[in-house]
Amino acid sequence: MVGLTYDDVLLLPQATNVIPSEVDTSSRLTRKISLRTPLISAAMDTVTESRMAIAMARQGGIGIIHRNLSPEDQAQQVRQVKRSESGMVQDPVTVGPEATISQLDELCGKYRVSGLPVVEDGKLLGIITNRDLRFIPEEEFPTKTVRETMTPMPLVTAPANVSKPEAARLLAKHKIEKLPLIDDDGRLSGLITVKDFVKTQQYPNASKDAHGRLLVGAGVGYLSESWDRALLLADAGVDVLVVDSANGEAKLALDMIRRMRGDSAFDDVQIIGGNVATQSGAQALIDAGADAVKVGVGPGSICTTRVVAGVGVPQITAIYEASKACGPAGVPLIADGGLQYSGDIGKALVAGADTVMLGSLLAGCDETPGDLVFVNGKQYKHYRGMGSLGAMSSRGKRSYSKDRYFQSDVTSDDKIIPEGIEGQVPFCGVLGSVLYELVGGLHQTMFYSGATTIPELKERGRFVRMTSAGLRESHPHDVQMTVEAPNYGGRA
Ligand code: XMP
Numbered sequence: 352m353v354g355l356t357y358d359d360v361l362l363l364p365q366a367t368n369v370i371p372s373e374v375d376t377s378s379r380l381t382r383k384i385s386l387r388t389p390l391i392s393a394a395m396d397t398v399t400e401s402r403m404a405i406a407m408a409r410q411g412g413i414g415i416i417h418r419n420l421s422p423e424d425q426a427q428q429v430r431q432v433k434r435s436e437s438g439m440v441q442d443p444v445t446v447g448p449e450a451t452i453s454q455l456d457e458l459c460g461k462y463r464v465s466g467l468p469v470v471e472d473g474k475l476l477g478i479i480t481n482r483d484l485r486f487i488p489e490e491e492f493p494t495k496t497v498r499e500t501m502t503p504m505p506l507v508t509a510p511a512n513v514s515k516p517e518a519a520r521l522l523a524k525h526k527i528e529k530l531p532l533i534d535d536d537g538r539l540s541g542l543i544t545v546k547d548f549v550k551t552q553q554y555p556n557a558s559k560d561a562h563g564r565l566l567v568g569a570g571v572g573y574l575s576e577s578w579d580r581a582l583l584l585a586d587a588g589v590d591v592l593v594v595d596s597a598n599g600e601a602k603l604a605l606d607m608i609r610r611m612r613g614d615s616a617f618d619d620v621q622i623i624g625g626n627v628a629t630q631s632g633a634q635a636l637i638d639a640g641a642d643a644v645k646v647g648v649g650p651g652s653i654c655t656t657r658v659v660a661g662v663g664v665p666q667i668t669a670i671y672e673a674s675k676a677c678g679p680a681g682v683p684l685i686a687d688g689g690l691q692y693s694g695d696i697g698k699a700l701v702a703g704a705d706t707v708m709l710g711s712l713l714a715g716c717d718e719t720p721g722d723l724v725f726v727n728g729k730q731y732k733h734y735r736g737m738g739s740l741g742a743m744s745s746r747g748k749r750s751y752s753k754d755r756y757f758q759s760d761v762t763s764d765d766k767i768i769p770e771g772i773e774g775q776v777p778f779c780g781v782l783g784s785v786l787y788e789l790v791g792g793l794h795q796t797m798f799y800s801g802a803t804t805i806p807e808l809k810e811r812g813r814f815v816r817m818t819s820a821g822l823r824e825s826h827p828h829d830v831q832m833t834v835e836a837p838n839y840g841g842r843a
Pocket of ligand 1: 394626650
């Protein structure tokens with residue numbers, strides 16, 4: 352078998368009547384979830400925590416919260432995404448009347464909200480927002496109570512089944528930012544905020560669940576402790592769980608998927624399995640009950656699996672082989688890792704993928720965890736493999752990353768066999784503008800291929816294999832680049 356990757360192939364230009372800006376990039380993430388933007392941010396600790404996941408979902412993609420943190424912290428990250436915006440918050444965070452302003456402040460910080468309904472025994476007593484706190488001196492925070500400070504009932508409220516237009520009308524008419532929903536007995540049953548209406552207009556492509564909340568995924572392992580983690584995440588409202596391992600065909604990983612699929616706690620959760628790189632690997636995940644198959648063994652920019660273990664399949668071939676199992680089964684395929692340019696997205700889709708997962712292309716965004724690093728006056732962000740020494744060693748705290756590489760039994764840091772490296776990527780600004788370039792590139796691919804939808808692109812796309820001279824010709828050559836293009840140069 353010959354193994355080809357992104358740089359080995361190009362898509363043939365075809366007759367077209369397609370306008371790039373008019374194409375539809377919707378595609379299937381799992382058996383039950385579709386995304387308007389077929390992009391996923393990787394479950395890596397330098398790529399996806401709640402801020403990135405919120406930004407990804409707003410743009411129509413999805414973020415997978417990494418698992419190199421405690422189960423409680425990971426579930427908290429999921430909750431932050433689920434509560435960040437919604438048509439209606441069904442179980443809003445509330446505060447009791449006897450809480451102090453300091454305690455309230457802590458709650459607001461934890462859930463990143465600007466005000467809370469005040470509730471006692473389920474009944475709505477009032478609301479407390481930034482407005483109520485404006486004139487309270489900070490030294491009074493530890494003693495002043497919510498009851499003394501809140502805006503008490505009667506408030507502008509609405510019944511739980513209020514329509515969206517009516518809720519918008521009430522918010523505008525009374526110039527308020529939060530509309531508590533109550534039942535006939537005055538019990539709080541939900542909350543609508545003005546922020547959610549603004550966000551809906553601002554992000555029309557956002558990936559949302561049936562309640563209007565942003566979609567979010569999270570990574571889990573396969574060891575027995577991962578079961579409790581998975582339950583916590585399901586309880587926090589996670590939409591997608593990725594049983595995340597470097598060899599998705601390992602029995603333990605397949606058993607985890609089977610066990611989850613058989614448990615009603617995960618009825619509302621889509622399960623992604625991976626990573627595999629062959630037809631039989633994909634088939635094993637499908638047989639175990641995975642709702643999507645993630646493909647990629649060693650293509651990642653920070654991966655060293657192929658050199659350390661000598662194992663892997665170049666990514667275009669891996670996708671194509673896995674798609675032979677996924678296609679007939681109707682199970683979507685995620686191409687994970689190895690993408691360097693926007694053009695690689697279309698190549699992955701034509702090879703057989705339905706969505707792609709990105710690490711290095713997104714790691715330089717403002718929304719990723721970690722601070723900016725300055726080197727010689729240029730700005731960078733830290734980016735590391737989850738199999739790197741840094742991610743797998745304890746360095747003062749517990750690492751949850753080792754089991755991805757089946758090394759959780761290794762107790763000493765100097766006995767770890769790393770399968771990834773640590774590095775940095777150029778800072779590239781906010782996610783919105785990075786995705787604009789990436790999705791814009793996909794629009795152009797669709798134009799050249801004469802495809803208005805992703806299924807059409809997958810159907811029509813044809814590859815030509817190129818030589819290393821062809822690849823050299825594909826990149827700018829014989830010219831000294833003086834200005835970096837936003838989609839070429841900085842990361843090249
Ligand atoms: P890119 O190329 O987008 O790849 O940066 C991101 C993907 O790489 C995988 N990953 C690793 N693979 N060792 C590996 O062999 C590692 O340390 C490692 N860390 C991440 C992962 O699938 C991710 O989505």
